[in-house]
Amino acid sequence: MMKTAFHILLAVLLCGMGFSANARQERDLVQYVNTLQGTNSSFELTYGNTYPTTALPFGMHTWTPQTGKNGNGWKYQYAKDSIRGFQQAHQCSSWSGDYAVFSLMPVAGNLKLHEDERASKFSHANEIGKPHYYKVTLDNQITTEISPTERGAHLRISFPEGEKAYLVLDGYTGPSSVKIDPENRRITGTVSNGRLVGKLINYFVIEFDQPFKAYGTWENRRGGQWPSVVSADGRGAGAYLEFPAGANVQIKTASSYVSLEQAKLTLKNELGSHATLEATKEAARQVWNRQLGKVTVEGGTEEQLRTFYSTLFRANLFSRKFYEIGADGEPYYFSPYDLTLHKGYLFTDTGFWDTFRAQFPLNTILHPTQHGRYVASLLDVYAQSGWLPSWSFPNENGGMIGNHAITLLTDAWAKGIQTFDPQRALKAYFHTATNKGPWGPSNGREGWKEYYTLGYVPYPQYEEGTAKTLEYAYDDFAGYHLAKMTGNNFYQGIFERQMFNYRHVFDPATGFMRGRQADGKWNPDFDPFEWGGPYTEANAWHYLWSVFHDVQGLAKLLGGEKQLVSKLDSVFSLPNTVNTGSYGYMIHEMKEMQLANMGQYAHGNQPIQHMIYLYNYAGQPWKAQYWVRQVMERLYNSTENGYPGDEDQGQTSSWYVLSALGFYSVTPGIDEYVLGSSIFRKATIHLENGKKFVIEAEENSKENVYIKSAKLNGKAYSKNFIRHKDITEGGLLKFKMDNKPNKSRGTKDSDKPFSVSR
Numbered sequence: 001m002m003k004t005a006f007h008i009l010l011a012v013l014l015c016g017m018g019f020s021a022n023a024r025q026e027r028d029l030v031q032y033v034n035t036l037q038g039t040n041s042s043f044e045l046t047y048g049n050t051y052p053t054t055a056l057p058f059g060m061h062t063w064t065p066q067t068g069k070n071g072n073g074w075k076y077q078y079a080k081d082s083i084r085g086f087q088q089a090h091q092c093s094s095w096s097g098d099y100a101v102f103s104l105m106p107v108a109g110n111l112k113l114h115e116d117e118r119a120s121k122f123s124h125a126n127e128i129g130k131p132h133y134y135k136v137t138l139d140n141q142i143t144t145e146i147s148p149t150e151r152g153a154h155l156r157i158s159f160p161e162g163e164k165a166y167l168v169l170d171g172y173t174g175p176s177s178v179k180i181d182p183e184n185r186r187i188t189g190t191v192s193n194g195r196l197v198g199k200l201i202n203y204f205v206i207e208f209d210q211p212f213k214a215y216g217t218w219e220n221r222r223g224g225q226w227p228s229v230v231s232a233d234g235r236g237a238g239a240y241l242e243f244p245a246g247a248n249v250q251i252k253t254a255s256s257y258v259s260l261e262q263a264k265l266t267l268k269n270e271l272g273s274h275a276t277l278e279a280t281k282e283a284a285r286q287v288w289n290r291q292l293g294k295v296t297v298e299g300g301t302e303e304q305l306r307t308f309y310s311t312l313f314r315a316n317l318f319s320r321k322f323y324e325i326g327a328d329g330e331p332y333y334f335s336p337y338d339l340t341l342h343k344g345y346l347f348t349d350t351g352f353w354d355t356f357r358a359q360f361p362l363n364t365i366l367h368p369t370q371h372g373r374y375v376a377s378l379l380d381v382y383a384q385s386g387w388l389p390s391w392s393f394p395n396e397n398g399g400m401i402g403n404h405a406i407t408l409l410t411d412a413w414a415k416g417i418q419t420f421d422p423q424r425a426l427k428a429y430f431h432t433a434t435n436k437g438p439w440g441p442s443n444g445r446e447g448w449k450e451y452y453t454l455g456y457v458p459y460p461q462y463e464e465g466t467a468k469t470l471e472y473a474y475d476d477f478a479g480y481h482l483a484k485m486t487g488n489n490f491y492q493g494i495f496e497r498q499m500f501n502y503r504h505v506f507d508p509a510t511g512f513m514r515g516r517q518a519d520g521k522w523n524p525d526f527d528p529f530e531w532g533g534p535y536t537e538a539n540a541w542h543y544l545w546s547v548f549h550d551v552q553g554l555a556k557l558l559g560g561e562k563q564l565v566s567k568l569d570s571v572f573s574l575p576n577t578v579n580t581g582s583y584g585y586m587i588h589e590m591k592e593m594q595l596a597n598m599g600q601y602a603h604g605n606q607p608i609q610h611m612i613y614l615y616n617y618a619g620q621p622w623k624a625q626y627w628v629r630q631v632m633e634r635l636y637n638s639t640e641n642g643y644p645g646d647e648d649q650g651q652t653s654s655w656y657v658l659s660a661l662g663f664y665s666v667t668p669g670i671d672e673y674v675l676g677s678s679i680f681r682k683a684t685i686h687l688e689n690g691k692k693f694v695i696e697a698e699e700n701s702k703e704n705v706y707i708k709s710a711k712l713n714g715k716a717y718s719k720n721f722i723r724h725k726d727i728t729e730g731g732l733l734k735f736k737m738d739n740k741p742n743k744s745r746g747t748k749d750s751d752k753p754f755s756v757s758r
Contacts, residue, residue, distance in 0.1 A: 038642045047640065049093060051075050061088050075098065088101060103170045165245055167241045171219070178217060189204055257333070258341065265327060303637065314647060319348060388428050404471070410485075414669060469501055531579065542608040548668075552617065625741070632656060673721060706737060707742065721753040
């Protein structure tokens with residue numbers, strides 16, 4: 001009794017001190033995240049092509065240190081030793097550049113305005129990169145700290161004692177304007193650069209916690225400087241402020257695409273109650289711990305924890321929120337498609353060619369409410385632009401290939417996320433798939449007439465014709481499946497005829513998908529090691545597997561399941577030979593495949609990332625278990641060299657997250673995930689509906705990668721896949737692991753995952 005009373009008293013005391021039971025049990029998961037993961041990248045070779053993003057999950061604006069010159073896609077490179085600014089950023093990829101950017105840079109001693117002159121050296125030893133907090137102390141002893149909100153940031157600049165203290169605002173590469181308000185310790189302004197110049201305006205407000213000692217404006221093209229002038233307008237217009245020597249300055253900033261008034265409202269709503277950087281930092285830490293805590297893992301090494309949560313962090317950045325919260329508390333947005341205001345939700349900054357594969361399927365598990373808003377917004381984009389999007393940045397960019405928006409819609413519907421009108425979706429897809437738009441190859445469908453009449457996209461009449469044929473066929477499967485699920489016989493019949501078009505580019509004489517001319521002849525001088533030409537950033541060994549919806553049909557083309565397995569095995573046993581083909585030089589994807597040293601397996605790019613899981617379709621799942629663990633062990637880590645190629649808006653990260661849990665989305669658009677081999681002894685998915693799905697792997701280790709046996713909710717389970725509802729209804733998937741493959745488990749036809757022709 002006395003012991004019980006003591007425990008009650010202790011609990012009361014702890015609660016009084018701010019230690020609730022939940023707080024004591026909370027894991028501080030942000031500690032495992034390294035936002036510099038993948039930043040050691042360049043044009044020639046990438047280990048992620050990332051930058052140290054400081055942001056909230058899917059935040060509209062992010063912040064990052066800038067080592068590259070204004071307009072350089074490689075905004076932060078780990079090998080560089082100088083920082084020239086701290087940017088508000090939105091960049092999807094180094095290859096796509098950025099938009100709506102401005103930067104702030106502290107300067108000590110003499111005022112230096114131009115980016116080359118103000119750049120200051122730093123060491124990574126003096127740098128901290130976490131989701132909720134970035135900090136760096138430059139060699140000149142200026143310390144910059146940043147903590148994020150969804151549409152703004154809180155910064156603190158600490159200048160060295162006795163040194164003059166300046167802050168420079170750079171208007172970047174396009175039209176900009178600034179207005180200094182000394183009385184209210186504020187700068188307001190606009191920037192428009194990168195995309196939709198002059199049409200998409202980023203209105204910003206920046207507030208400071210202390211008065212200005214002096215101020216002025218400048219412009220970054222010719223170096224014009226105007227002391228004491230409070231406003232400037234023009235290309236690259238900026239501002240500078242002086243504070244007392246040795247000052248510690250707190251800065252709050254927010255931005256809006258709607259108006260300056262909205263930017264001010266956002267600043268008040270998101271940062272108004274945060275008196276100090278510590279308050280913003282703690283709020284951001286809690287947000288990220290809740291987000292990362294949707295998946296808790298146990299039983300891995302410290303490095304596996306760091307890699308897992310660093311990749312989970314990156315899987316929660318794209319697509320970016322593009323909506324704002326108005327004075328009435330409701331969401332609305334300025335559309336980059338029709339350039340008008342709309343009520344509701346909009347998201348942007350992703351390329352579906354990359355992200356349909358794993359990033360969005362992961363969202364259906366972890367963020368179904370947000371994902372429901374996302375897929376519904378795709379039809380709003382169609383209404384505003386006349387097209388389903390393919391690469392939004394922030395409007396339609398039309399990059400890469402395929403019409404994969406339909407796969408997101410179908411995948412959501414198949415998994416019970418039914419927030420849109422499916423008949424409207426089918427109509428939108430049919431229009432997109434039977435027309436060609438003006439904004440790049442995947443705005444609409446390049447080669448659509450030939451695809452429908454010949455059954456394939458001819459090459460060289462159309463660049464990447466074979467890759468387009470394969471991805472169009474899969475997209476048409478998604479259209480077929482959505483029509484079938486929703487009772488639309490008209491569209492079901494149309495897309496059913498097209499979803500087998502992959503057969504028309506398969507050459508039985510060589511056993512590969514090949515380039516085919518409009519007259520039906522195969523392109524001459526075939527070399528399966530040759531990159532480019534009829535393929536997209538890949539060769540024949542990579543695109544053979546792009547029959548996501550009909551692996552059984554692919555096996556039949558190859559001569560049966562034994563031949564399928566033999567071909568899969570060859571990917572790893574072949575030399576890592578490269579023929580540069582139509583590129584004419586070694587692009588970074590080629591180098592990354594060679595560095596991976598796994599034969600022709602090129603995990604650094606998307607086309608082959610699902611291939612390992614295809615062993616499950618051919619009665620040899622243990623080979624998938626082995627190779628997926630090899631990829632996770634050999635090609636990922638939590639450092640600046642963390643990825644085997646471009647990270648690509650969460651896709652390569654999401655591959656790791658799903659695979660580390662033990663399954664993968666080979667065929668988005670159906671409700672199945674194909675099994676692999678979890679790296680953790682226990683993983684718990686904390687679902688939005690309050691339920692938990694637990695994956696346990698007894699005796700799991702670096703050596704014990706094979707599934708000896710499995711049970712789902714206590715019942716023996718031999719299938720090589722699980723269904724979405726198995727996860728969302730909660731439960732326990734339990735594996736016993738071994739260092740030897742169990743060649744009798746998962747070998748029956750009923751154990752194989754979905755193929756449309758089965």
